[in-house]
Structures are given as structure tokens and as C-alpha cells.
Amino acid sequence: MNDITLTEDQRDCLQELINVAMGQASDKLARYLQTFVHLQVPYIELIDSTVLPERFAETYAEEGVSLVSQGFYGEKGILGESLLIYKSHDAHGIAEILGYEPDDVSEVEQLTDISSILTTTFLNGLAEQIDNQLAYSAPRVVSSMETPLEQHLQQLSFNWDLALKVDISYQVVDFSFNCDMVLLIPGEAIKNIQKVLDQILDEF
Amino acid sequence: MDVAAVQSQLIERINSGVLVVDQNCCLLYFNRFMESHSLLQASEVIGKNLFDIFPDAPQRWLQRKIQSVFMLNTPAFSSWEQRQFVFKMRHARPVTTSSEYMAQNITFIPICSDGQSEPDKVGIIVEDMTDVFFYQQKLKDTLKELEEVSRTDGLTKVSNRRYWEERFRIEFETAQRHEHDLSLIMFDLDKFKRINDEYGHQAGDLVLVKATELVQQILRKGDLLGRYGGEEFGIILPNTADKGAYELAERIRSQFSLLTMQHDNRSINATMSMGICQFDSRFTRFEDMVTRADLALYQSKREGRNQVTIYQA
Incomplete structure (x- = not known):
């Protein structure tokens, strides 16, 4: 499996598709949340499953973070998982915009709510670009402030060697809310994405 | 279709x-x-x-x-x-x-x-x-039960040694950090082998159960009784100096010596010997207190049993 590489054309194409999807998502989110949502330029790489826990640990070492996972699957063998990572207490401000009553204190539910909104809005946009339809599993909190992320990742067994990883940062300035989205498209699904990218490149 | x-x-x-x-x-x-x-x-x-x-x-x-x-x-x-x-x-x-x-x-x-x-x-x-x-x-209820079982002695239902030592370590570290008082009572049933030989092992078990029941009644909230091994038990007394521990131990010792237990229509009387050690900032591990309370306990035995001794450095 480790012989997979992205050509420069494929990477550029994917980058372009993501940029368009991000633009659409940003626009839709702004309307729904009634505030400006800033999405930072994505970072795309192929990553080995063995280095993933380490990479996460490096990036989120100092803070307690919460991790919400949501699976997605579509046609033509496109599937993967979206991980939303929140540094401690970034998410407080969102309770109000999601319609929670002040005594509705389930922070976990607020995180799953906002995660699902961010993930599905962006991925639906991306799916539209590649003429696909995605379905989603319910979002789940994988680790929270109480169970450190690093500890959790060490316990994960990955049944893939290589994954296509896309990092996107979200900022909702008005609510001082930040989070990182990491899309992981593992194993065979990378080849399926590549086929789709090649098809788009051919049509140009 | x-x-x-x-x-x-x-x-x-x-x-x-x-x-x-x-x-x-x-x-x-x-x-x-x-x-x-x-x-x-x-x-x-x-x-x-x-x-x-x-x-x-x-x-x-x-x-x-x-x-x-x-x-x-x-x-x-x-x-x-x-x-x-x-x-x-x-x-x-x-x-x-x-x-x-x-x-x-x-x-x-x-x-x-x-x-x-x-x-x-x-x-x-x-x-x-x-x-x-x-x-x-x-599942939650079962896990809770399992946790309970894993820390309890099957016969006497007091803390088992593993859990008791775990708690003792925590209390010891708290005493070290905050210079709180902390005392330990170790006690042992006198001539327990003879009870077993004379009345049978079930009688011996009964004596252990009755002894721990009595101790539990006398202990205050926060004190912790554990079965250390065989017929030896330990009591952790947080925020208690050796004087307070001595008063408590004496109450246990005297009440137990007056307790008559019934087994197979026979009356059994038993006594216990006790040793006390209070926390000293020179100790480095909780085991230091166990060793010293044990030394005091042996002294109680040597001097005729059914008595309480405070460890003197």
C-alpha cells in the first residue's frame, strides 16, 4: 500500500476542489451561524498510520483537547473519517448560537452538534465538486478533557497503513471559537479518490 | 415490483x-x-x-x-x-x-x-x-459491583490488603504534604491457632467476622479497617495522633475482650493485641509505619497479650 503517491497535478486538483468547497461552506455557515466563519488554507499530505499518534501528540501536546469523530461514505468507494479537535474551552461560546437553554449544560452534546455542522457542510460541498453523494454516521466524542488524546491514540489500532490527510482550521471570530478539522481518507479509498481526480483532470 | x-x-x-x-x-x-x-x-x-x-x-x-x-x-x-x-x-x-x-x-x-x-x-x-x-x-452497575468486590476481603467484607495499602499510601502522602496527623493501629487475634484447633476453622472464621464487625461499629467516618493477612488487621486513622489512636484502640480491645461469641452451642471468648505508630516526618514510606506498629504489636504480645502498645522511637 505504501507505493501510493499523489502526483503534483492530483494534489493541485484536490487543493482546488477543497478551496471551492471551503468557500461554499464558509458562506453557508455564515448564514446559519450569523457570524463570519474563517477557514484557513488546507494542508494536504499522505500520512503513515504509525506516525499519526505522534503527530497529534506534537500538535496538541500542551492542552487538554476534545476529539469528535464522524464517519462518511459515498459512491465509488469514497470513505473516511472526519476528526474535529477542540482545544480546551474553545467551544463555550457556541451554546447560545445552537439554541441551548442556559441550564442545558452538556458540553459533549454541543461539541457533537457543532462538529456535525462543520463536517457535513464542508464535505457535502466537496462531494458536489466530485459529483458524489455522501452519507454520515452520527458524530461521537472520542476523547474529552478527562481522557487525554495521546492516551487514546496509543490505544487505537489502525487497520490501514497510509491515509490521505487534509487539515483545515476553523475560526469563528465573534465567539472566539476555534477548531481543527482533520479528514482522513484511508487505504484503498485514496486510490478511489485518485481515480476521481484523474477523471476531472482528463476532462480539462 | x-x-x-x-x-x-x-x-x-x-x-x-x-x-x-x-x-x-x-x-x-x-x-x-x-x-x-x-x-x-x-x-x-x-x-x-x-x-x-x-x-x-x-x-x-x-x-x-x-x-x-x-x-x-x-x-x-x-x-x-x-x-x-x-x-x-x-x-x-x-x-x-x-x-x-x-x-x-x-x-x-x-x-x-x-x-x-x-x-x-x-x-x-x-x-x-x-x-x-x-x-x-x-454494565455500569456491574462494574461498580466488581470494583467493590475487587477491594473487599471475602470473609470479613472489610478492605482487602491491596486496596487498604493503596488507600494508606494516599493518606501517608497527604500527611507528608500537609503535615497532618496520621496514626496506624495493627492488631492481631491472640492465640488464634488455638481457637481454630479447639473449636474448628468455622469458629475461627466467626471470631474474625465478629471482631471486624465490632471494630467497624467503633470506627469513625474516614477511618479504614483492612485485613492485612490471616488474623492480622490494620486501621488507618487520618488526622489522628497516637493519643487519640490509643483511646480508640483501648475501646476496641476492652469491648472485644468482653464479647462472648456462640458457635455450635459453645461460648468462645477471645482477645486481641494491638500496636500503634503515629506519622513522623522522617518516615519516607507508609511501610515504615507498618513495621513500627508491628514492633509495638509484638511488644503487646510479649508482655502478656490483650493490651495496646504505642511505638516509641
Whole structure:
């Protein structure tokens, strides 16, 4: 499996598709949340499953973070998982915009709510670009402030060697809310994405 | 096959709730599962507002959620683990489960009319998760029981050595850090082998049980009795200096010596010897206190048993 590489054309194409999807998502989110949502330029790489826990640990070492996972699957063998990572207490401000009553204190539910909104809005946009339809599993909190992320990742067994990883940062300035989205498209699904990218490149 | 006819029957009879609402949250569809669990008829709810039909539903949150499905054209979710239910309904296992209302996983799905790209309806699928909810509760209870068992001595039901030492380590470290008082009583039943030989092992067991019962009655909240091994026990006394520990130990010793136990129509009397050690900042480990309390205990034995000795450096 480790012989997979992205050509420069494929990477550029994917980058372009993501940029368009991000633009659409940003626009839709702004309307729904009634505030400006800033999405930072994505970072795309192929990553080995063995280095993933380490990479996460490096990036989120100092803070307690919460991790919400949501699976997605579509046609033509496109599937993967979206991980939303929140540094401690970034998410407080969102309770109000999601319609929670002040005594509705389930922070976990607020995180799953906002995660699902961010993930599905962006991925639906991306799916539209590649003429696909995605379905989603319910979002789940994988680790929270109480169970450190690093500890959790060490316990994960990955049944893939290589994954296509896309990092996107979200900022909702008005609510001082930040989070990182990491899309992981593992194993065979990378080849399926590549086929789709090649098809788009051919049509140009 | 008439696919549409099959689909409509399936959706009508599926073992999950299916509702459809329009942009004003007016009900357009309400399947049989919803009817039978909410005790409402589709004919009486169609065309009515969702929140009039389910007045207990969290309106602000649910409205915002449904709005997200319309505006973002994406599915939305609600899980019983965070919110046990959204629509207050009975479930199908009222006899064998304990929860009153149906635990629900809910999926909200955007539905577009033919040829449209933006949704004008939202489908709401309600899955009954009561079984999972119930077994999760059971699992929690069982785990709690297991934890209890793993820290208890089977015969006397006091803390076993492993748990007692774990707690002692914590108390020892607290005393070290905050310079709090801390005392340890070690005690041992006198001539226990002779009780076993003379009255049998069941009698010996009875003496252990009666002794620990008596100690538990005398101890204060926060004190911890543990079975150290065989017929030897330890009592951790936080925030207690050796003088207080001595008074407590004397009370235990004298009351136990007066206790007559009955086994097989025979009366048994027994005594205990006790040793006390109080925390000293020169100690580095809790075991230092155990060793010294043991030394005091042996001194009690040497000097004739049925007495309490405080360790003197």
C-alpha cells in the first residue's frame, strides 16, 4: 500500500476542489451561524498510520483537547473519517448560537452538534465538486478533557497503513471559537479518490 | 415490483419512528411506530405543529437543529447518550427494563422535492435505543459491583490488603504534604491457632467476622479497617495522633475482650493485641509505619497479650 503517491497535478486538483468547497461552506455557515466563519488554507499530505499518534501528540501536546469523530461514505468507494479537535474551552461560546437553554449544560452534546455542522457542510460541498453523494454516521466524542488524546491514540489500532490527510482550521471570530478539522481518507479509498481526480483532470 | 408501494409499506411498518415536517415544523407524515408509541393518531397530528404535538420537546434547540438541516442541506443527529430522548414516548419493553421513556437516537435528513436542489422538508428518524440504554446502565452497575468486590476481603467484607495499602499510601502522602496527623493501629487475634484447633476453622472464621464487625461499629467516618493477612488487621486513622489512636484502640480491645461469641452451642471468648505508630516526618514510606506498629504489636504480645502498645522511637 505504501507505493501510493499523489502526483503534483492530483494534489493541485484536490487543493482546488477543497478551496471551492471551503468557500461554499464558509458562506453557508455564515448564514446559519450569523457570524463570519474563517477557514484557513488546507494542508494536504499522505500520512503513515504509525506516525499519526505522534503527530497529534506534537500538535496538541500542551492542552487538554476534545476529539469528535464522524464517519462518511459515498459512491465509488469514497470513505473516511472526519476528526474535529477542540482545544480546551474553545467551544463555550457556541451554546447560545445552537439554541441551548442556559441550564442545558452538556458540553459533549454541543461539541457533537457543532462538529456535525462543520463536517457535513464542508464535505457535502466537496462531494458536489466530485459529483458524489455522501452519507454520515452520527458524530461521537472520542476523547474529552478527562481522557487525554495521546492516551487514546496509543490505544487505537489502525487497520490501514497510509491515509490521505487534509487539515483545515476553523475560526469563528465573534465567539472566539476555534477548531481543527482533520479528514482522513484511508487505504484503498485514496486510490478511489485518485481515480476521481484523474477523471476531472482528463476532462480539462 | 411496485417499488414505491413497497417503500411506503416498509416506512409505515419499520420498527423506527419516521416523521416528516415542513419549514414551519408542521407535520406532514407520522408512521405507525410513532402512532403506537406516542398514543397519537396520524390523522389527528398531520398538519399540526411539531411542538404542539410534543410540548415537552426542547423547542429552541430542536428548532435550530431542524433549521440547520434546511439551511445547510446536511443531516443532523441527536444521541441518547447526551440527550436521552427528544420525543417523550413509551418504549416497547416496559416489563423487562427499568427506564420509563424511550431512549432515542435521532437522524434528521434533508428532503428535496423533485428537481429541486434545496430541501423543503426534513425527515426525522427516531430509533429506539432503550435496550442499549438499559444494558449500559446494567454494565455500569456491574462494574461498580466488581470494583467493590475487587477491594473487599471475602470473609470479613472489610478492605482487602491491596486496596487498604493503596488507600494508606494516599493518606501517608497527604500527611507528608500537609503535615497532618496520621496514626496506624495493627492488631492481631491472640492465640488464634488455638481457637481454630479447639473449636474448628468455622469458629475461627466467626471470631474474625465478629471482631471486624465490632471494630467497624467503633470506627469513625474516614477511618479504614483492612485485613492485612490471616488474623492480622490494620486501621488507618487520618488526622489522628497516637493519643487519640490509643483511646480508640483501648475501646476496641476492652469491648472485644468482653464479647462472648456462640458457635455450635459453645461460648468462645477471645482477645486481641494491638500496636500503634503515629506519622513522623522522617518516615519516607507508609511501610515504615507498618513495621513500627508491628514492633509495638509484638511488644503487646510479649508482655502478656490483650493490651495496646504505642511505638516509641
